[in-house]
Amino acid sequence: MSLLNILTSLDFPQPFQIKLPDGSVHTHGQGKPDFVIHFKTEAALSDVMRQASLGFGEAYMREEIDVEGDIHDAVTLGYRALQGGIKPSFSEKIKFLIAYLSRRNTREGSRKNIEAHYDLGNDFYALWLDKEMQYTCAYFKTPGDTLEKAQIQKLEHVCRKVRLKKGDTVVEAGCGWGAFAVYAARKYGVKVRSYNISKEQIEFARARAKKLGIKSSQVEYVLDDYRTIPDSGKKYDKFVSIGMLEHVGLENYRTLYDIIATSTKEGSRAMVHSIGRIAPKKPDPWLEKYIFPGCYIPSLSEMITPVESTDRDLHVVDVENLRYHYALTLDHWARRLEKNVKTIRDQYGEAFVRMFRLYLRSAAAGFRNDELLLYQVLLSNGRDNSAPLTRQAWYK
Amino acid sequence: MSLLNILTSLDFPQPFQIKLPDGSVHTHGQGKPDFVIHFKTEAALSDVMRQASLGFGEAYMREEIDVEGDIHDAVTLGYRALQGGIKPSFSEKIKFLIAYLSRRNTREGSRKNIEAHYDLGNDFYALWLDKEMQYTCAYFKTPGDTLEKAQIQKLEHVCRKVRLKKGDTVVEAGCGWGAFAVYAARKYGVKVRSYNISKEQIEFARARAKKLGIKSSQVEYVLDDYRTIPDSGKKYDKFVSIGMLEHVGLENYRTLYDIIATSTKEGSRAMVHSIGRIAPKKPDPWLEKYIFPGCYIPSLSEMITPVESTDRDLHVVDVENLRYHYALTLDHWARRLEKNVKTIRDQYGEAFVRMFRLYLRSAAAGFRNDELLLYQVLLSNGRDNSAPLTRQAWYK
Numbered sequence: 205m206s207l208l209n210i211l212t213s214l215d216f217p218q219p220f221q222i223k224l225p226d227g228s229v230h231t232h233g234q235g236k237p238d239f240v241i242h243f244k245t246e247a248a249l250s251d252v253m254r255q256a257s258l259g260f261g262e263a264y265m266r267e268e269i270d271v272e273g274d275i276h277d278a279v280t281l282g283y284r285a286l287q288g289g290i291k292p293s294f295s296e297k298i299k300f301l302i303a304y305l306s307r308r309n310t311r312e313g314s315r316k317n318i319e320a321h322y323d324l325g326n327d328f329y330a331l332w333l334d335k336e337m338q339y340t341c342a343y344f345k346t347p348g349d350t351l352e353k354a355q356i357q358k359l360e361h362v363c364r365k366v367r368l369k370k371g372d373t374v375v376e377a378g379c380g381w382g383a384f385a386v387y388a389a390r391k392y393g394v395k396v397r398s399y400n401i402s403k404e405q406i407e408f409a410r411a412r413a414k415k416l417g418i419k420s421s422q423v424e425y426v427l428d429d430y431r432t433i434p435d436s437g438k439k440y441d442k443f444v445s446i447g448m449l450e451h452v453g454l455e456n457y458r459t460l461y462d463i464i465a466t467s468t469k470e471g472s473r474a475m476v477h478s479i480g481r482i483a484p485k486k487p488d489p490w491l492e493k494y495i496f497p498g499c500y501i502p503s504l505s506e507m508i509t510p511v512e513s514t515d516r517d518l519h520v521v522d523v524e525n526l527r528y529h530y531a532l533t534l535d536h537w538a539r540r541l542e543k544n545v546k547t548i549r550d551q552y553g554e555a556f557v558r559m560f561r562l563y564l565r566s567a568a569a570g571f572r573n574d575e576l577l578l579y580q581v582l583l584s585n586g587r588d589n590s591a592p593l594t595r596q597a598w599y600k
Numbered sequence: 601m602s603l604l605n606i607l608t609s610l611d612f613p614q615p616f617q618i619k620l621p622d623g624s625v626h627t628h629g630q631g632k633p634d635f636v637i638h639f640k641t642e643a644a645l646s647d648v649m650r651q652a653s654l655g656f657g658e659a660y661m662r663e664e665i666d667v668e669g670d671i672h673d674a675v676t677l678g679y680r681a682l683q684g685g686i687k688p689s690f691s692e693k694i695k696f697l698i699a700y701l702s703r704r705n706t707r708e709g710s711r712k713n714i715e716a717h718y719d720l721g722n723d724f725y726a727l728w729l730d731k732e733m734q735y736t737c738a739y740f741k742t743p744g745d746t747l748e749k750a751q752i753q754k755l756e757h758v759c760r761k762v763r764l765k766k767g768d769t770v771v772e773a774g775c776g777w778g779a780f781a782v783y784a785a786r787k788y789g790v791k792v793r794s795y796n797i798s799k800e801q802i803e804f805a806r807a808r809a810k811k812l813g814i815k816s817s818q819v820e821y822v823l824d825d826y827r828t829i830p831d832s833g834k835k836y837d838k839f840v841s842i843g844m845l846e847h848v849g850l851e852n853y854r855t856l857y858d859i860i861a862t863s864t865k866e867g868s869r870a871m872v873h874s875i876g877r878i879a880p881k882k883p884d885p886w887l888e889k890y891i892f893p894g895c896y897i898p899s900l901s902e903m904i905t906p907v908e909s910t911d912r913d914l915h916v917v918d919v920e921n922l923r924y925h926y927a928l929t930l931d932h933w934a935r936r937l938e939k940n941v942k943t944i945r946d947q948y949g950e951a952f953v954r955m956f957r958l959y960l961r962s963a964a965a966g967f968r969n970d971e972l973l974l975y976q977v978l979l980s981n982g983r984d985n986s987a988p989l990t991r992q993a994w995y996k
Contacts, residue, residue, distance in 0.1 A: 346989070482910070482913060483910045484908065504907075504908070504915075505901050505908055508901045508904060514878070517878060518878075519878045519900075519921070519970065519973060520900050520921060522920060523918060525915070525917045528989060529989065572985060573983065574915065574982070574983045579916075587923075589924060593741065593743065593924060594739075594741055594995070599995045
């Protein structure tokens with residue numbers, strides 16, 4: 205089947221058009237099309253058939269595919285096409301596997317993988333993230349919440365779940381630009397030690413904390429791998445990790461949970477917040493190559509299986525799926541990116557703009573269509589029989 | 601090491617005494633002992649060493665072990681001893697495995713296993729369960745809630761989680777004495793079809809619904825295996841299973857989730873409420889032999905792994921661990937059992953009383969000590985993008 209036949213034979217609820225290199229236009233559905241996908245070269249058509257999402261992404265980046273309308277919806281069609289017959293060829297799969305394995309998350313590998321994305325420049329991220337520079341799923345009480353508000357609500361939601369209280373010591377694995385530590389320290393009077401291997405992020409976090417007058421005895425940003433957390437021998441009251449697990453790699457989950465068990469006190473709570481998916485599956489080849497090298501998006505069972513061990517008493521007390529919140533978050537980011545598109549294009553070029561647009565819109569489409577989920581997994585390291593019986597306090 | 605040496609060498613927070621068959625008394629800890637375990641025969645001592653919990657349970661049932669004080673605390677010591685050196689011998693393990701396999705949950709096997717416990721007599725269960733005859737974990741908003749109140753709160757909590765609304769059709773797998781169906785039908789105006797293979801429970805449920813004036817067009821109790829749910833070809837709005845998974849057997853979980861996926865509509869919610877444990881482990885041999893033949897208590901990963909399949913879109917939206925609620929529920933049941941102990945002893949004999957006492961108190965100790973957990977796993981069959989963003993409505 206040709207790509208055109210596949211796309212127009214799908215049971216897709218929105219009307220759309222496909223333009224082919226020969227100038228022909230093919231309409232699906234009734235009424236004004238919501239979007240138009242323009243395949244401008246024969247190479248683009250054959251790349252999509254051979255390489256699926258990787259072919260689409262690369263052809264879009266080199267302007268051989270254009271999309272009129274929201275690329276979010278075109279990608280949603282693409283997700284259906286991936287279920288409906290478009291598969292990477294065997295040789296493409298092998299190529300992906302070899303490249304993917306070369307980006308494994310050894311300590312050195314993790315550093316390279318993280319630098320590749322998070323050290324693109326703080327100024328760039330400041331153009332489309334919220335004021336606090338939070339690059340993880342926000343928490344919306346209503347769909348109309350501003351991004352700024354929803355990001356603060358996320359921090360508060362995490363603080364409540366781990367039951368922060370004045371004087372607690374908290375260790376954070378993967379702190380981004382440092383927003384959680386600042387919020388927790390100021391709102392709850394806790395001491396936070398935050399780890400991150402992105403040099404640019406840690407420098408930004410330190411400068412910001414200093415500017416806010418927060419002492420390093422209250423918030424300490426450590427430029428190091430989460431695997432060094434137990435080196436100090438300290439036992440913390442709480443453990444928090446927001447949006448790091450995606451970069452940890454499946455083979456290291458047991459190590460991460462061992463670290464939680466050994467570096468927290470009996471009865472401590474730990475939050476692991478991560479993108480997830482419905483069933484075990486390799487990451488999307490385009491996303492892994494261009495956006496998050498070395499990433500792995502786990503299913504919930506993959507997140508939870510390595511928690512379980514009869515040698516320790518780490519166990520799940522709560523799981524919340526915030527899937528739709530991430531779609532809303534990504535909508536905000538994409539709107540802000542488009543507002544600043546000229547600035548970004550001038551500095552980074554059109555291919556970069558298209559890469560980021562495709563990434564943000566395809567991720568939003570993924571969360572809307574259950575391709576991606578967002579799990580907050582709350583753990584307890586041993587029992588705490590004095591914990592509140594219900595979750596009511598989180599909703600006051 | 602002798603049993604005495606093992607028990608008195610454990611780091612156990614409560615003071616206790618061990619009495620041996622020779623009349624000697626051995627004290628552990630300071631102050632008045634919280635409990636005394638009296639091993640009255642040499643056989644009891646050697647049975648515990650060889651058969652661990654099975655040896656203890658059988659010796660207690662035949663009055664060769666007595667416990668003064670709350671047997672809950674003696675069992676807690678027992679849990680420590682199981683971690684601290686008391687292990688069933690290899691031949692005992694093999695014996696258990698052979699017996700366990702003979703009680704597998706084929707359709708015929710399940711019927712026998714369920715009859716063995718649930719058809720002991722409705723009058724017996726009425727002596728210590730709540731008015732609605734709910735034989736599953738209650739939901740306490742405060743520790744002082746009455747059992748009656750907490751059991752109604754559990755039903756309401758489940759109804760809110762699956763988002764029952766007027767006119768919904770609901771299928772229930774494993775309905776006990778029928779309380780959920782009655783509550784949901786009367787409070788939410790839904791139609792419920794409830795399956796159970798216990799004849800006595802179904803007859804009770806039908807009689808009760810009739811007495812309450814509930815029409816069979818609103819609540820229908822079906823005496824059949826959950827595996828026959830898809831036979832009618834109906835697509836329900838909601839799926840509920842409270843306390844059945846323990847009897848399903850690990851090998852049938854995928855079948856259960858297939859049934860949820862095929863017998864509910866796109867975007868439907870399903871509740872699977874089950875006892876769980878921290879890590880995969882065979883059931884306790886005494887409990888499996890005397891109380892719940894064929895039972896298997898899964899870890900959370902064992903519950904969730906078979907949910908995941910790229911062939912369908914069933915996924916977890918929420919997990920709540922209600923461990924401590926079950927300890928409180930079991931405390932209530934045990935108190936009511938003791939209140940009626942003479943009636944029960946007259947009808948069933950002392951061994952039966954001891955069997956039920958040990959079961960209820962050891963289970964409470966298990967939930968207090970993280971040996972046992974209680975998971976409410978909420979699933980979505982495909983996406984529902986109109987679902988509320990937060991869980992706030994459950995806590996109003």
